Amino acid sequence: MYIITFVISLLLLHISEKAQKKSIKRIFVAMALLLPSCLAGIRDFTIGWDVLLYGKGWFERACEYNSLIIFLEKANEYSVGIGYAFINYCVSRVTHNFHVFLFVYQLIQLCIVYYTVKPLKKEISLTFAFFVYFFSYYNLSLNILRQIMAIMIVFFGYRFILNHKPIKFVLTIIVAYTFHNTAIVGLVLYPINWALNNKLLKKLSKTLIVVGSVSAAIAYQVLLDVFAKFGLLQIERYSHYASDTEVGGRYIRLLYWLIILIAILWKGRKCIAYNSKNLTLEMYMTMSGIFSLMVFMGSPWIVRIVYYFDVFQIIFLPMLVQRLPFALGKKKTIGSYFIVGIIIMAFWLFNYVLRRGGNTYPYIFMRN
Template sequence: MIFYIFIIIVSLLLFNIAQINYKKNIFFILPYTAFILLLSILGGVRDDTVGIDMLVYGVISFENAKYSDTLLGLLKYVPGEWGFHTLMWLCAKISNDIHFMLFVEEFIKIILVSSTALHFKNKFNPTMFMFAYLTFFYFIGYSSMRQMLAISIFIYGLRFYFNNEHKKYIFTCLLAMTFHTSAIFALLIYVIRFIHGKSFKSTIIIHLAIVLFVYLFSFTIMEYILSGNFGLYSEKADLYMEKEGVETAKTNILLAIMFFIISLFYKFWKKDKPDYIIFSVLLVYNLFFLLMSTRFEVAFRISWYQIPFILILYFTYVRFYKNGGRSIMNFLFILLFSLHFIISSIHGLDGTIPYTSKILGINV
């Protein structure tokens, strides 16, 4: 854990220097390049045993791609998520070394996320956004490779959402789904905006009713999927049903973060403003999935798709506080996400602790 904290601090220092000197040629390019390469190389040279899901979604997928002569032949063999397997195939054709693929995967993710943070530089401090990403998503991505690629594409697509370029946003969500089908929940963020009542109150009631229905019938729904009506998804659902859920402590910390954000936004938003409505609705779903994560581990992963959207709005409006208030809000945010990272690390951070690399000769 200490090693990861060191990497986070160094990465944020490099990124902060870069964003301060944004568009100032060499003073931006050098620290930004160092930031990208540090995180890409660190993920690229890790052993193929780092991460719970690494064997199946990393090693086996890469081996399948390596021994497939044609891309079409590989895509006929694999059951969906063709974007991810296409990336595996392309990397395998360039190099048979799995570490090259791991490097490319990390490079793509950090470029997409950091460029999105810089895109919103005029709205909030991009370093804070990168802090949230590094403490919440980055190291888990050593295990959940496919989903983190999908989430990175989704995060990049948020620039289109907030620029009202909705066709481009939908396209990025569909592209993300080719890496991990859970990205359908990113697409649902767009759909949710059309499910509303005549007022803020009626809209919240509608979505609370949806949440209550899903909660009451969650086991029935999962059992229906397990019955075989959804083919491949039945097999995946069976795996999820065997999970015991996410640690309560982790869930409670995230709940605290979300309630904290709710209290913050009541000061600045008019209840009938569209962005406030969609923000509040996403909080409802995020809290719901966090609560459900005590029953199904997969619910915690679904909650990841609301978090980047919520963070962008949070950072956008925290600036309205005066210097003292803004500092307090940022401190509380850093504290809560740091606690989340520490507790996740205590529980192994999805099997990514310890970090081992035969190439670097380290085991920490």
């Protein structure tokens, strides 16, 4: 079902990109976003560990409360996140059907992705951007309910990074923080972009960012303790990110990010020459690669912090693919799209089909 849904949605997006009339574009975009949202909505509650862990329970609680303020206070007391609780409450005012909540929640995420990449439609293929999203984050979104929304909201903040609007960016991080405390790490994204685009700091900043990333990856436990000390992270809730070791998939993740880092070293300069935005995106990807390497040697659960950096591959890979030299016939980029697409699909196949990560495969339709 996943492959069928992804393919149909991508075809609809491709048609929308080719359509001339705005009304036609909107219709096909709407269908493209609604289809995977429906798939998320009509799934069985066993799809995604977090659905039964807290998702269904908190929606049922929202249905029981009349006061939004009291419900948010209760959610905050249990460290659920008032942003997540707020959406639960809003949907519960319309229906008590949890499947509808799952549909709406997924649709919000897809809209965030679309409106983040839409301003870049002249620079990247929106269809391929969603290809990256579907095979890298869709299954993840069926599992880590609170954090995936935080990740996507931080991703949306890229619009304010590009437009040099620090206040709006910080507000975006604050909103993301109300879904999952780990979103606080997203604050570093703006100063990284500023430093890389500052003529005086440009050369030095690259070295400092890489050294800082290595240091942060080594001292992640210390950083978690600091965040907890200032009340930015409930260490008792997330300390297992630094201590758990029984999580698989490290080898394939390391291989995946090594391939991306090699591609950056190979074609990085051409990407930056083609589009200056790639300098910042490449640094985000480099940081993700460094963190992935350190995760391989330390705690694999720290990867959940790295998501706030690697989510930018949704934009970076569609830009990178245009600089790769894998031609197929007369079209210069078809071969590149194919090769990069195969790598992304292989990562999805291993993580979600073979390993059954997040308990999202095989797909099961709702039973009630």
